[in-house]
Every structure is written in C-alpha cells, then in structure tokens.
Amino acid sequence: MQTLNRRDLLRWGACLAAGAGLSPWYGDVFAKGLDQLASHRVKVLWLTAMSCSGCSVSFLNTQDPGPVEVLTELISLVYHPVLSAIQGSDVGKMINELTSKGGYCLIVEGAVPVGIPMACQFEGKPLTDVLPEIIRNARAVIATGTCAAFGGIPSAEGNCTGAVSIREFMEQQGLTVSERLVNCPGCPTHPQSLLGTVAYLIAKGYPPVNPKLLTPDMYYQHSVHDECPRFHYWEKEVFAEKFGDDGCLFKLGCLGPLSHTHCPRSQWNGGANWCIRAGAPCTACTSENFAKSRNFPFYRKSEKYYAVNYTEADRKGVS
Ligand code: SF4
Ligand code: SF4
Structure with a gap:
C-alpha cells in the first residue's frame, strides 16, 4: 500500500x-x-x-x-x-x-x-x-x-x-x-x-x-575525464608520479577518459568520496572493455602515455 x-x-x-x-x-x-x-x-x-x-x-x-x-x-x-x-x-x-x-x-x-x-x-x-x-x-x-x-x-x-x-x-x-x-x-x-x-x-x-x-x-554521456576535478592538472600536464601526489593521475594508470559515467557529480556512498578524490586512478569500470583481457591495465605505474591507445576523441571524452 x-x-x-x-x-x-x-x-x-x-x-x-x-x-x-x-x-x-x-x-x-x-x-x-x-x-x-x-x-x-x-x-x-x-x-x-x-x-x-x-x-x-x-x-x-x-x-x-x-x-x-x-x-x-x-x-x-x-x-x-x-x-x-x-x-x-x-x-x-x-x-x-x-x-x-x-x-x-x-x-x-x-x-x-x-x-x-x-x-x-x-x-x-x-x-x-x-x-x-x-x-x-x-x-x-x-x-x-x-x-x-x-x-x-x-x-x-x-x-x-x-x-x-x-x-x-x-x-x-x-x-x-x-x-x-x-x-x-x-x-x-x-x-x-x-x-x-x-x-x-x-x-x-x-x-x-x-x-x-x-x-x-x-x-553515461560524459566521461570521468570530462568532469574530473583534476582535469586542470591534465591540461597543464602536471602529473602525479606516485600515490598521494597532487596532479592528474594519468601516469598512475587513470582510465578516466575511457569511462563514461556520473561519478564526478554523484561520488559514492552518499557523496562521501570517490576513486579519484581518494587518489585512486579510475579503472574505467563502466567501459565495455573493463577487465576483459588478461592484461587489462588496472594500474600501470610508470608507463608512458602511448601505453594506452587513447585517441583524440577519447582524450576529449566524446568517443
Ligand atoms: S586522466 Fe584521470 S585524473 Fe587525469 S584528468 Fe583525466 S580522469 Fe582526471
Ligand atoms: S573506477 Fe568506476 S567507480 Fe571509480 S571513478 Fe572510474 S567509473 Fe567511477
């Protein structure tokens, strides 16, 4: 009733x-x-x-x-x-x-x-x-x-x-x-x-x-990267080199450009926190390729940009 x-x-x-x-x-x-x-x-x-x-x-x-x-x-x-x-x-x-x-x-x-x-x-x-x-x-x-x-x-x-x-x-x-x-x-x-x-x-x-x-x-229209609070670091090419650093988490394996979802707006557990605010790279858990291949890059510390096949469209979060 x-x-x-x-x-x-x-x-x-x-x-x-x-x-x-x-x-x-x-x-x-x-x-x-x-x-x-x-x-x-x-x-x-x-x-x-x-x-x-x-x-x-x-x-x-x-x-x-x-x-x-x-x-x-x-x-x-x-x-x-x-x-x-x-x-x-x-x-x-x-x-x-x-x-x-x-x-x-x-x-x-x-x-x-x-x-x-x-x-x-x-x-x-x-x-x-x-x-x-x-x-x-x-x-x-x-x-x-x-x-x-x-x-x-x-x-x-x-x-x-x-x-x-x-x-x-x-x-x-x-x-x-x-x-x-x-x-x-x-x-x-x-x-x-x-x-x-x-x-x-x-x-x-x-x-x-x-x-x-x-x-x-x-x-699911916008990527995590689109609305990421660390995006200004990305634009200035300021990258975290180790966990706990300020900066964009890309070099620590962030797949935010490949994940489309509303995490940056909603966060988790009633807005208490979310991956990137906690300093953890996004693992693109909403993407169709999430964890599919044996070598899915959950974390790729120290790898270079070209290790991930980003296109310009990915970078802009529109792919
Ligand atoms: S790569 Fe990750 S940490 Fe860097 S701006 Fe994009 S979503 Fe944010
Ligand atoms: S890993 Fe999943 S829950 Fe965490 S920021 Fe990326 S899309 Fe959101």
Whole structure:
C-alpha cells in the first residue's frame, strides 16, 4: 500500500536528480515513475546470473532515498535472490504468475553462462532455459553492472563458462533488444543511476541511449575525464608520479577518459568520496572493455602515455 504523498514523491525525485547533477525536469520525471512504482502499478523483478552480488550491495548503499525508503515505500520489488525471504518452489510459482501477467520491470545482475548452463540455476533448471520467457514478458529489461551489460569479469579472456552479456543472450535467443534493453554498467552500478533509470523507464518509456552501448545518456554521456576535478592538472600536464601526489593521475594508470559515467557529480556512498578524490586512478569500470583481457591495465605505474591507445576523441571524452 502506498504511504507516500505527492510531496514525498517530488522530494525523492528531486533528490535523485540533484544527486546526479541532472536538471529539475528529471526530478519531475523520476517522481512520476516513483509514483507508479510505489503504488505497485509496476512491479520490479531482480534476477541474478553470474555475479558477485556487488550491484545488489551497491543498491543497498543508496542514499536520498535510502535503502529502507526504496525497499519499503518506493519500489515494489517482488523478488530479489538475496533480499527476499521467499524460497524454493514458491519463487517459481510467484515468477510464473508474474510472467503470465507481464508488464514488470526486469533487472538482471551478472553475465549468463551459455557455455556451462548448469553453472547458474533457477529452481534446479539452467537460468538459460527460464530467462527467455521472463525477458519476453517484461515491459523493460535493465542490465545492471558491467557483467550484465558487457560480460565483464565472468566473460574475461580465458573463462570457461562462455559467459555473455544480457544483450548477447537476448540476441542469441532472438529476443528484441531495441527500445527494450537498457545497460547500466559499473562495477558496481551506482544506485542513483539504477533507480533513476527504472523511474524514467516507467514514467517516459525508453530513454535516450548511446546507440552502441545502450547506456542512458542522462547518466553515461560524459566521461570521468570530462568532469574530473583534476582535469586542470591534465591540461597543464602536471602529473602525479606516485600515490598521494597532487596532479592528474594519468601516469598512475587513470582510465578516466575511457569511462563514461556520473561519478564526478554523484561520488559514492552518499557523496562521501570517490576513486579519484581518494587518489585512486579510475579503472574505467563502466567501459565495455573493463577487465576483459588478461592484461587489462588496472594500474600501470610508470608507463608512458602511448601505453594506452587513447585517441583524440577519447582524450576529449566524446568517443
Ligand atoms: S586522466 Fe584521470 S585524473 Fe587525469 S584528468 Fe583525466 S580522469 Fe582526471
Ligand atoms: S571513478 Fe572510474 S573506477 Fe571509480 S567507480 Fe567511477 S567509473 Fe568506476
């Protein structure tokens, strides 16, 4: 039962928008979406494939609105493998019922192990068997985290599971991707972008996305480099030579020009801090190549600029 009034919804919508540096227009859109979610007109189903559950933990670290408000007042989360008390065959019955009605918003965390289907099971059946029907009947599908969005660590070079992203899985199954799947990458996904994307989808339909990556522009249009507080050092070519130094972190391995997300605006844990402010180079955790190759450069201390294949477009954060 919805306990929120219009003023509460507008407040949470405005908080969500302001937290990511979005205009007040988004606040009104988010409030409209939250209204439908809070009144159970649209239900949310969360399923997990191959993942570390980091995106679930990140979602629970949401602030303004906090986890209690999100879970008990704002969204009708009918099932989450870690948070829900419902177990066993009751889960299957509940999901069958939901699937037959359709119209729900599906969030999937993790990559799908198509090479070893039994590596990821649901009610004793491979997830690869049950997922297509659940996806087909969903109103919208959100791939949360870089594993779900792009394959991420489970599909890294040398893996034996044949893990693929939700997009690849949908394409393999002949399921419609266009105007249905939204990718919200990140390792983990920021809770604001996940909740905001769900609210936008419900209120306005499919959002403007990057045509190649299917990431919503409102959160993933600009690179970390574009909005980095150390960008002035980059321009002046003042580089940190060791951890703890002032300066741009590029020589310590920063991949900010290759990562598109809203970290510089939102920061993490309610704005407490974030990678670059803490002096840690960005590892481009939202990029499609994150951790894919064996020699992915998490940190490349002392390497030279040319060690990373930056283009001029990358440098400007527009690629
Ligand atoms: S390279 Fe990294 S630290 Fe330097 S300006 Fe870009 S994002 Fe900031
Ligand atoms: S700053 Fe970079 S590595 Fe850190 S969370 Fe943001 S995108 Fe990921």
